[in-house]
Amino acid sequence: MTYLAAPQRYKTTPTKARSKENVKKSIFIVDDEPKIGELFVTVLRRDGFDARSFMSPVALLEHIDQGKKPDVILADLMMPRINGIELLEALQQRKLTVPVIIMTAHSSVQTAVEAMRLGAFHYLQKPVNLEEMRALIDKALDLYDAKKELTEIKNTKRASHAVDRILGESDAIERVRQTIRTLQNVPNTIVLIMGETGTGKNLVAKTIHYNSTYNAGRFMEINCAALPDNLLEAELFGYEKGAFTDAREAKPGLLEVADGGTVFLDEIDSMSHALQAKLLSFLESRTFRRLGGVEDIRVTTRILCATNSNLEEKVAQKEFRKDLYFRINVVNIFMPPLRTMGRDVIHLAKSIVEEFNTELNRHVQGFTAEAEKKLVEHQWPGNVRELRNVLERAMIFTQGNFIDGHNLALAPTEEREVAEPNDGKFRFPIGASLEELEKAYILHTLKVTNASYAEISDLLGISKKTLWEKRKRYNLDDLVRR
Ligand SMILES: Nc1ncnc2c1ncn2[C@@H]1O[C@H](COP(=O)(O)OP(=O)(O)OP(=O)(O)O)[C@@H](O)[C@H]1O
Ligand SMILES: [Mg+2]
Numbered sequence: 164m165t166y167l168a169a170p171q172r173y174k175t176t177p178t179k180a181r182s183k184e185n186v187k188k189s190i191f192i193v194d195d196e197p198k199i200g201e202l203f204v205t206v207l208r209r210d211g212f213d214a215r216s217f218m219s220p221v222a223l224l225e226h227i228d229q230g231k232k233p234d235v236i237l238a239d240l241m242m243p244r245i246n247g248i249e250l251l252e253a254l255q256q257r258k259l260t261v262p263v264i265i266m267t268a269h270s271s272v273q274t275a276v277e278a279m280r281l282g283a284f285h286y287l288q289k290p291v292n293l294e295e296m297r298a299l300i301d302k303a304l305d306l307y308d309a310k311k312e313l314t315e316i317k318n319t320k321r322a323s324h325a326v327d328r329i330l331g332e333s334d335a336i337e338r339v340r341q342t343i344r345t346l347q348n349v350p351n352t353i354v355l356i357m358g359e360t361g362t363g364k365n366l367v368a369k370t371i372h373y374n375s376t377y378n379a380g381r382f383m384e385i386n387c388a389a390l391p392d393n394l395l396e397a398e399l400f401g402y403e404k405g406a407f408t409d410a411r412e413a414k415p416g417l418l419e420v421a422d423g424g425t426v427f428l429d430e431i432d433s434m435s436h437a438l439q440a441k442l443l444s445f446l447e448s449r450t451f452r453r454l455g456g457v458e459d460i461r462v463t464t465r466i467l468c469a470t471n472s473n474l475e476e477k478v479a480q481k482e483f484r485k486d487l488y489f490r491i492n493v494v495n496i497f498m499p500p501l502r503t504m505g506r507d508v509i510h511l512a513k514s515i516v517e518e519f520n521t522e523l524n525r526h527v528q529g530f531t532a533e534a535e536k537k538l539v540e541h542q543w544p545g546n547v548r549e550l551r552n553v554l555e556r557a558m559i560f561t562q563g564n565f566i567d568g569h570n571l572a573l574a575p576t577e578e579r580e581v582a583e584p585n586d587g588k589f590r591f592p593i594g595a596s597l598e599e600l601e602k603a604y605i606l607h608t609l610k611v612t613n614a615s616y617a618e619i620s621d622l623l624g625i626s627k628k629t630l631w632e633k634r635k636r637y638n639l640d641d642l643v644r645r
Contacts, residue, residue: 179304180211187213188304191233193223193250194266195242203237206293212300220245224253233261235303237287237296240267240275248274251281260310262303266291317378324373329366330514333507335499342496343371350377353446355431355491356469358498360638361548364469365429367496371467372425380424380464383417388433388635396438397454399426400445406455418451422462431468431491432477433635436484443487466491472641501543501550508538508550515551516566519558527558533568541573602637605630609643 180188190212192203200216207214215233217223220242227233236254240247247265254261262284267275275286284303287296326340346352354371356364365384372382387395397407401416417426428434434442445451446466450459468491477483501508509530516527530538543549557570608619620630634640 179301187211188234189213189215189231190235190237190300191223191226192216192237193218193220193242194237194239195219196239199239203296207300210297219243220247220250220253223250224257227254227257227259232259234307235284235300236261236263237300238263238265240265240271240278240286247283248278248281251278251283255282260307262307264296264299264303317373321373324370326370326374329363329370330511331504331507332510333499333504335497335504336507339367339496339498342494343367343374346371346494347374348376351463351465353465353491353493354467355474355493355495356467356498357471357474357495358469359471359500359546360544361546362498362500363547364471364498365427367498368425368427368429368467368469372427372465375425375465377463377465378424381421382425382427383421384427384429385417386429388430388638389632392435392438395434396441399438400441400451400453401456402454403456406453410455413453416451416453418445418462418464419460421464423464425465425467427467427469429469430471430635430638432470432472432474432483439484439487443484443490446487446490471638501546502541506539508543509535511547512538512550512554515554516558519555523558525558526564527561527566528564530566531568534566534571537568537571537573598637601633602639605633605637606639606642609639 182188190207192200192207192214194200194203194216195218197216197218200218204214204216215226217226220238221244223236223238238247238250245253247263247267251263254263263282265275265278265283265286266289267286268289272286272288275283278286284306285299287299326343329336329340329343331337346354354368356367358364368384369382372378385395385398390398393407397410397414397416399416399418401414401419402410404410404413428442441451449463450461452459474483474488474492478485478488501511504511513529516529519525520527538550545552553571553573554566556572557566561567561570605619605623608622609616612619612622614622616630616634617627620627623630625633
């Protein structure tokens with residue numbers, strides 16, 4: 164009986180026999196015919212693999228159960244007691260994701276194809292051609308490496324977005340964490356995340372995605388206030404070549420790119436009514452068409468939405484579609500503003516200090532009584548984002564083990580209250596960012612002149628379009644109304 168196909172040329176350059184860490188890859192061979200096992204072991208060892216043969220699947224499984232995990236398994240299809248197919252099942256029960264190459268006689272190719280359906284990587288026909296075998300082993304290793312890498316990336320992402328990274332000991336935050344855990348195994352639920360700026364809406368969106376069982380696809384976020392309507396539509400739904408003047412090539416939209424994953428629509432309230440209607444239709448049917456396209460595309464993209472304005476009020480004022488509001492308000496998560504958290508601010512601050520201790524290699528233990536008082540009393544218009552910035556700065560300037568009140572550079576709340584300019588003078592504390600300054604100045608101009616946006620763009624020396632973008636970006640409409 165011939166075990167090998169003739170002629171055989173020995174290839175002197177084994178390709179994938181070693182991992183990046185220079186550890187020999189291991190291959191287990193199982194065949195009830197001892198000569199085959201011995202021969203393959205010799206050949207593969209010469210190729211630089213760590214090869215081992217077993218006379219029966221039972222012996223191989225015992226070895227695996229002792230903690231020895233191969234990188235590839237070569238298994239004969241027809242063996243007494245347990246056959247190749249049953250071996251595959253036994254491996255699956257052990258949740259072992261090793262590529263298995265089935266070896267089979269010509270007459271049983273049909274069964275080998277069946278084996279592939281059950282998860283075998285591929286099959287080799289006996290008599291085995293060694294070149295073919297090497298090529299298959301290489302391919303199996305490549306695929307396995309790629310899969311492993313992807314799982315590793317996912318695990319790191321998951322770890323850095325663990326639910327516990329959402330800090331805070333208040334009931335409100337505990338409820339947020341609980342909701343995210345509940346959502347873990349629910350596919351496709353729309354979640355509406357509400358809260359002022361800096362309360363952690365983006366953080367929550369990412370945490371939902373990375374902790375979901377349904378995150379085979381990517382996480383893509385888009386700020387609906389940052390783009391004019393037509394661009395936003397093209398970004399979301401994609402377009403076919405020639406759909407509009409600039410569409411030189413077809414481009415898939417975010418809904419397609421994130422298929423099997425998540426699209427996070429930040430500042431959803433900035434969407435035009437027309438686009439809101441289109442989004443609603445997608446949410447109802449789970450299908451859409453690219454701009455200029457005729458084909459209905461079906462995706463399983465999860466939609467998360469966030470807003471820092473009161474959507475219910477916007478619905479009442481007919482600024483947001485009621486039907487869409489009901490559709491996206493299936494599960495809602497409210498991120499409380501920091502100023503309502505009382506002493507939980509101190510817990511939160513301590514956890515953030517812990518994070519910075521690790522990052523900056525410091526050993527700050529906490530706050531003096533005066534600093535704690537300041538933390539609780541401050542209004543925190545920028546919420547957790549502001550708290551993080553203040554603490555980072557404080558840690559850099561703190562010498563001892565406790566952060567003192569004077570290390571907390573908190574801007575007096577009255578002066579930061581940008582919506583209340585008094586006496587026509589424009590005041591601002593040192594340490595404010597240019598963005599804060601710009602936002603406050605536009606608001607100030609609106610109030611003092613009592614004019615419309617169109618009228619003040621000249622006064623500010625910018626185009627109406629630029630002003631429109633800033634109006635959206637800074638959410639000025641809400642601030643003016645307050
Ligand atoms: N509960 C929290 N625990 C830990 N970090 C938080 C928490 N809330 C917010 N942060 C941190 O504060 C910063 C701002 O959060 P994030 O960007 O998610 O806020 P946001 O609500 O999306 O703000 P905006 O409305 O301005 O977009 C981030 O660094 C985030 O990690
Ligand atoms: Mg955000």
